[in-house]
Amino acid sequence: MAESTEILLEVVSPVETLVHRMVDSVQLPGTDGLFEVLPDHAPLISSLAAGDIRYISGNGTSTLSIHSGFVEVNDNKVSVCVEI
Secondary structure, three states: OOOOOOEEEEEEOOOOEEEEEEEOEEEEEEOOEEEEEOOOOOOEEEEEOOEEEEEEEOOEEEEEEEOEEEEEEEOOEEEEEEEO
């Protein structure tokens, strides 16, 4: 199986989709500390604390501040449900 080079990042709030794009990496504020998701990351589910979601796409870095949420990582897809 060939390694992937990108991840599909989907961030939703109860009222709207905030992010839906392919990215190189995602850094998330887990309740036990920051962690980073790279392509071909192992599956996981985690709660999120207040902080910033940072994602890199190409040469740019974007940031989204959140109050709390949950994330599921599976098969190069990062699905995040947040309160902002």
